[in-house]
Amino acid sequence: MKYEDMSLYEYKLPFSLSGFYNVGWIDEPGGYASGRSKELVDKLVEMLLGKDGCKFEFNLLRGPAHACEICGEREVKVKLGDKEHFLGCSELMVPDEKNGVFYVSPSMIIHYMDKHGYLPPKNFCDAVHAVDMARPFDAYETYLDALVKQKTAG
Ligand SMILES: [Zn+2]
Numbered sequence: 001m002k003y004e005d006m007s008l009y010e011y012k013l014p015f016s017l018s019g020f021y022n023v024g025w026i027d028e029p030g031g032y033a034s035g036r037s038k039e040l041v042d043k044l045v046e047m048l049l050g051k052d053g054c055k056f057e058f059n060l061l062r063g064p065a066h067a068c069e070i071c072g073e074r075e076v077k078v079k080l081g082d083k084e085h086f087l088g089c090s091e092l093m094v095p096d097e098k099n100g101v102f103y104v105s106p107s108m109i110i111h112y113m114d115k116h117g118y119l120p121p122k123n124f125c126d127a128v129h130a131v132d133m134a135r136p137f138d139a140y141e142t143y144l145d146a147l148v149k150q151k152t153a154g
Helices: 038-049 109-116 122-130 139-152
Strands: 017-022 077-080 083-086 091-096 101-106
Touching: 017 139, 038 077, 038 083, 038 091, 038 109, 038 122, 091 122, 091 139, 101 122
Parallel strands: 017 101
Antiparallel strands: 077 083, 091 101
16 A cells, blocks of 8 residues: 555545644655664654553554565564564554644554665654653544544534
């Protein structure tokens, strides 16, 4: 599934969700800005794994994980300490408090950055750096609230 970076998020929705933007929905090699930041990758892994009261992962798939759209690798995993997590079976929400918006990425974005040198837009990178893991966050709740708000707004 391919979406342009910073297009409005609409995956599996009948409408696009105001204030939520796509980042990292790549479906082929090349055609994206490249650069590397280990710090950014590490932070995203930490966010994906989450902790009590601080969940950035949502929209978990029930079926098998997606393979990497670029190299076809299956069962892509990330590790942090003794924790392991598959990529390609969930989405990651990044709050951008400065701009009052949210970014939504396939969890595979971590692999796209780490292995294929994909560089997300600057606003996304800044927002990831600014995320404070000590503050409570619930991606799924944020998503549901936004859906309800938009629906009741007409
Ligand atoms: Zn790959």
